[in-house]
Amino acid sequence: MTKLTRDKNYLETYLKSQGWLEENETIKSTEVPGEGNMNFTLRLDTGERTFIVKQSRDFVEKYPQVAAPAERALREAEFYELTSEKPGLKAMMPNILGLDKENNVMVMDDLGAGSDYTHVYKKGQTIPEDELIEIMDFAADLHNGFSAKTASKVIHNLKMRELNHEHMFVYPYLDDNGLNLDDILPGLAEIGKMYKADDELKAELEKMGKLYLADGDKLLHGDYFLGSWLKTKDGVRIIDPEFCFFGPAEFEIGVTIAHLKMADQSEELITKALDHYSAKAKLDEELRKKFTATEILRRILGLAQLPLEIGLEKRKSLLEESRNILTGN
Numbered sequence: 001m002t003k004l005t006r007d008k009n010y011l012e013t014y015l016k017s018q019g020w021l022e023e024n025e026t027i028k029s030t031e032v033p034g035e036g037n038m039n040f041t042l043r044l045d046t047g048e049r050t051f052i053v054k055q056s057r058d059f060v061e062k063y064p065q066v067a068a069p070a071e072r073a074l075r076e077a078e079f080y081e082l083t084s085e086k087p088g089l090k091a092m093m094p095n096i097l098g099l100d101k102e103n104n105v106m107v108m109d110d111l112g113a114g115s116d117y118t119h120v121y122k123k124g125q126t127i128p129e130d131e132l133i134e135i136m137d138f139a140a141d142l143h144n145g146f147s148a149k150t151a152s153k154v155i156h157n158l159k160m161r162e163l164n165h166e167h168m169f170v171y172p173y174l175d176d177n178g179l180n181l182d183d184i185l186p187g188l189a190e191i192g193k194m195y196k197a198d199d200e201l202k203a204e205l206e207k208m209g210k211l212y213l214a215d216g217d218k219l220l221h222g223d224y225f226l227g228s229w230l231k232t233k234d235g236v237r238i239i240d241p242e243f244c245f246f247g248p249a250e251f252e253i254g255v256t257i258a259h260l261k262m263a264d265q266s267e268e269l270i271t272k273a274l275d276h277y278s279a280k281a282k283l284d285e286e287l288r289k290k291f292t293a294t295e296i297l298r299r300i301l302g303l304a305q306l307p308l309e310i311g312l313e314k315r316k317s318l319l320e321e322s323r324n325i326l327t328g329n
Contacts, residue, residue, distance in 0.1 A: 039073065154246055216248045
């Protein structure tokens with residue numbers, strides 16, 4: 001398999017072989033567009049235009065020791081192709097300019113020098129209400145727009161779900177998973193021990209994990225959080241749907257709300273976001289809360305850490321609330 005690098009000559013040769021670069025075009029510069037974890041991703045500038053090249057490999061780019069399905073870029077491409085049937089959704093995502101299925105490479109148009117919303121994890125930062133409403137609108141339109149019963153294509157993406165399942169429902173609760181939580185925040189390891197030893201909680205998480213792995217009816221982005229939302233000069237845009245699948249809408253919205261809570265957004269803002277979504281699309285609020293709880297637990301206790309600035313007591317409170325939601329205590 002061709003393994004892309006940042007070497008400009010190598011990239012030019014590869015792109016021309018695919019017909020994605022004109023014979024007289026050269027690459028003036030390259031840069032990494034954001035803080036993505038999963039893939040080799042570059043913004044290329046030819047002096048005339050910029051575009052994005054993404055390659056998925058058989059490991060996670062940020063954590064090379066973690067194996068991952070190499071073909072995940074192809075699942076992302078399927079999501080873009082399917083949602084292009086809905087102009088409102090298509091307008092909020094990049095267009096595919098080329099796809100090399102043999103080497104799991106996708107070329108997309110560049111949405112510009114925008115930034116994702118991960119800065120909202122910082123203390124005192126708030127996501128503007130009108131932008132959050134746009135984000136919830138996209139999710140409602142996506143979930144309403146495609147049913148597994150009628151869609152022109154059903155995306156299962158089971159290998160990516162199995163990877164996510166491991167890190168969401170299993171890895172954080174292993175006694176010796178190799179992650180020292182005190183390196184993240186002193187005192188967190190001692191708190192984590194209680195959750196690793198909580199058999200009642202783990203039994204509930206096993207049930208939630210089976211729900212996640214089961215096929216469902218709604219088309220989901222699959223990783224709908226602050227890092228997958230871009231603020232650009234043209235408005236909010238949505239990227240990185242490589243975890244997409246047909247499943248329960250409660251998983252998608254559960255994850256979204258979990259990140260708003262970990263970013264310490266106000267309960268008023270979170271309620272407005274939920275109410276706005278629920279006015280447009282059906283939602284089982286009890287199931288949504290349980291998926292929110294599983295995401296909070298995995299992010300605070302697991303490998304996929306976030307740039308959180310909430311302190312130990314706030315994290316402890318979120319963990320306890322999440323445990324109570326799942327166990328009914």
